[in-house]
Amino acid sequence: MPHVNPLVRFGRDSASLPAFDAIGAEHVVEGIRIAVDDHAQAMEACRAMPGDPALLARKEAADLALNQSWGIVGHLLSVTSSPALRAAHAEAQAIIDAHLAAIGQDKALHAAMAQIPTDALSPENRRALTLALQQFELSGVALEGEAAARFSTNWMALSRLSTAFSNAVLDATQAWTLHVTDAEMLRGIPEASRAGMAAAAEQAGLTGWLVTLHAPSYLAVMSHAEDRDLRRQLYAAFGTRASDQGPNAGQFDNSATMREILRLRADQALALGFEDPVAQSLATKMAPDATTVESFLLRLAQLARPKAEADLGDLRAFAAEQLGIETLAPWDIPFVTERLRQARHALDSAEIRDHLPLAKVLGALFAVVGELFDVEVREGAGTALWHADARSFEIHRRGAAAGADPIAALFADMFARDGKRGGAWMNTCRAYQDGGAIWPIAYLVTNFAPPAPGTAATITHDEMVTLFHEMGHVLHHLLSPVDVPSVAGVAGVEWDAVELPSQFLENFAWEPAVLKAASAHVETGAPLSDALIERMLGARHFQLAPLLLRQVEFALFDLRLHRAAGGPNAPDPQAILEAVREEVALVRPPEWHRFAHAFSHIFAGGYAAGYYSYLWAELLSSDAYAAFEGPAADRRALGARFRQEVLSPGGSRPAMENFVAFRGREPSEAALLEAWGIAA
Template sequence: MNPLLRVPFEIPFDQIEVAHIVPAVRQLLGEAQANIDAIANSTEPRSFANTMAALDEAGVNLENAMAVVRHLECVSNTPELREAIQTIDPEVSAFYSAIPLNDKLWKAIQGVPETGLDAVQKRFLTKQVDAFRRHGAELEAPAKARLTEIDVALQGLCTKFSQNVLDATNAYELIVEEEAKLAGLPENAKQAARASAEAKAKSGWRFTLQAPSYLPVLTYLDDAEIRRQMWQAYMSRATSGEYDNRDLMRQILTLRREKAHLLGYFTFADFVLADRMAQRGVIAQEFVGGLELATRDKFGEEHSALEAFAGKTLEPWDISYYAEKQREKLYAFDEEALRPYFAVGPVVDGMFRLCERLFGIEVQHRPDAKVYEPSVNYYEIFSDGRMIGAFYADWFPRESKRGGAWMEPVRTGGPQPDGSFAPHLGVICGNMTPPMADKPALLTHREVETIFHEFGHLLHHCLSEVPIRSLSGTNVPWDFVELPSQIMENWCWERESLDFFARHYESGETIPEELFQKMVRARQYRAASAQMRQLGFATVDLTLHTEFDPKVEVDLLDFANAVLQRFAVTQLPKDYGMILGFTHLFSGPVGYAAGYYSYKWAEVLDADAFSRFKAEGVLNAATGREYRAKILAKGNSEEARDLFRGFMGRDPDQAALLQRNGLA
């Protein structure tokens, strides 16, 4: 009766209870281990089917259950759920860590003959041999035991790090009692703040550190003191008290470094990047450093111009505020003027229609499906009359939900041995501006880009046609995985594509041409500053995972802030703690650790790849079908460089990105 033991395709969220998690996961761990043992101990002649294909499917029920559990942890976090996850995390981590350390299994894989295998099967075999070797298959027994200890410890530390960020975010609120202090704030943000206060049975206007509440304050509010309070609260999350992440961060970095050394790598960055496009930490650093050099002069010019405009030396909490004022003056463009054209329903529906035209799919809403929250929607994706995927869309913030936006595969399908096609299942989440009592959710243009971004990941997962699960969909190098997501953002800037989804929520009219032209002219505004911000994150990430030495007594916050200061135009305060809330780097044993540069790496790819759409037509169905066939459908069945060459006919060129950002 435990629904997690065999999770059906349509997840029965109404039946899943926290009490199901521990017994289900333990039973599934036992089943998965039995499958591994059966492969390892088999006396039959080794073949791809009885060894590699069996290995690919050995833990599928465990993976399906854990995908649901991890998703609930992200969107419906409760103390009881945390306790259950903390109980099973060490056991799950130990299981996966032990797979490449299993001597019999390692010998079994090495015994699989390549004769008769197709190209995808050969690639899977080769990559598994490399992965086993890279994850310790050839280590001595004591080193293998220590590696397992490290993996288990990392999972627990990273889970706690993420929980601390969520709790620290939720622990803060700012109540403003006087409406006069809200001068400058858009009416939409004021209404949201009033509704937030009423939901907590409080008077006045309530502001939190969730993005839809925090960002309008920093961007529009005239009161500099309130901006300062909000900025300092956000940048000091998880820096003190019961949610302090300092020690967790040090332990995580120390264990990652030890793991890399155990496996024969000089740095954790080298270990992580060995099977990615960059291949080594130094190559990623050179890439980031090259973009920094190309950006720094314009970056300085932008800030000098902003301070001249403001007529004063700016504090960190002044930057967004005066930047918005400067943009309004330079381009007569107010970002808020776009919001009425981006009601979430028409945006999402129009995005579906756009993708139907480009990629030959059909997306259908299923209002009768079971969901875990009333605001969540469930959709199915069809191609040539066959359902190839489905997904849950969860767009609005809740206190039990982590911040940011993301896509997660929940179930990986694909072509089956009997010729059928098993559909994929995923989830896309965000923390967008929620609806008001009398208005639908009206989004910023950046929020629209975020929806397109996450749907790009979802398409990469659901349009995969790779028959081997481990090579399917988004299981690609992380410096390639952002190409399908980031390229989707380009359709948020083109007149033809905007008309698919940008409609005034009351009149149904498209964006007026004058407003559209203002938006396009303002696109490159402070592009160097935006790029330097991302390069700063990438640099501090790579520096922490190449240069940090736990034997050297150093305050990690000071160490990280010294790097980040290079990319800041104002003096960072002593207690600046952005790094302690950086869940991209520290909420998982690997995650984006030593890989944050991937956003910029893939941005080069996406700007270059979209240049083909620009040349052949942004709504050109033939180009869209080719992109689907040569990128989205291929997963990790070929080298990422070869996939890019297959679509573009050449290697990537940075010029398209620099030109798009006005830096060339």
């Protein structure tokens, strides 16, 4: 009798979804052992099918089952981290990584797949086969003997180090708190944020307020606190997380982890015949080479710099003349920016937040999704999830009868808490299968401030934009009826194009009608006024140019760091970062600042040697949204075409083909520059 995997109870209805509330750390290793054993048996069967087109479907199904089991473990670690779960994850990671390393170098399996005649396959399967064979090559299938063994060992070590880096950032974030008993220290911070700090103190058994490095608390202090020393304390604690500097210096230090990650990435790239990790990374992306990427980034920096210098000059003048800050320090910039926004555009982000209850924002978001893509988003049917804050939603065809099966589902977890990593992200829970009989499911995770007891949750407009962004990723997964999992939805999409749907949907969070629909003041119920919305739109490009330079700084640092990793000497991340700042940055952090030590996107995420992808994809997304602007645009027809040509194909076609099919041409730079408020 086959073993039942305790991690996965997938089936054709909501009752067979993963039993998140019943999955404990004690189930992780057993579940992964069963999943790996099942996958190994399936691969044995695949080896016996050389050249058989049915091999591809068999491998796809087996890969999907393994990925879904491991995906649940990774998801739970990111939203419910605990010592027991970390230990179980580490043990299971060693098991699955060893298995996947062996599969990646399985010459017999590779040969069996390489013999499949492509003319016997559908276009989706041809694309899947092409990407699968490429992945074998990038997994070292052509290596022999000691070189192959070293490659596998390095690959497993990199997986382990990535998790260690992420854990250190989470630990460092949670380790620092500031207990405040004097309300004067919190002067200027909005009441909603202070209430969250008071609730955090109460939960910790303290009086007063507890300031933390979780995003809602940190951003509230940096943007609003009049106490300059308080801002400096948080800036120092946040900017030195997981490093050799700051209040917890050395306690969670990622320095050695970073060096080892870079060394191993260089070894892997060189073993495969690439010049450096950047060349290896670009082998699966849209951008043709590092020179093209660097030229793209430097052009953006050149275009942004005059406006950024003017914006920074405005901040310095305002800080000196109106706030008595003669020398603008990095920890002053968010605060001064907020005050200048209020003075110049009569905009108070706290006032806007009071108009944006999360429930109303979700309703407006779901209305936009419904209008564009002919679907309805409904509250889910009480699925037991991993935390009381998590909610389920179902995606239905517009007009579907009550009680009808959904076409997709969404699990959302929106509030910051201990044990949950920071940031916002989407991930896949279940893939589209069997022609939709098994419907896809996505996770949508953010870190908004939880509501104070007895109050409704509200979010900032920036957080509203983030919510729309992540929903774009979600829709890419949920509205892709491709029955080949490795190229459905976000799977198989070039990483420098995967942000297209998410950045595209952000734009709708700025539309006046959407802002009206998303708003209801917490006390009066009144929506945002026309005058306030007009001021918001007038300030849309306010101080954007310095932010663009920051994005270029991060992307150039990532690119040059990984190019240097291919050289004879180990790269020094701090030295490379300082050199990049010398070239493009307007504001230089203090010498002790350690941004790279918590740069999880490139050390613990999917953006290594690819952080430029955000800006590269925005070239596509800005131009895609431009089609929807103007009174003559038929938004329903355009939405249907965007769904058909961009969302539905997912990774089953190259991203540029998807874009051209939607827009009728290749992308233009003009819309990107307009989005950033910069003229060419």
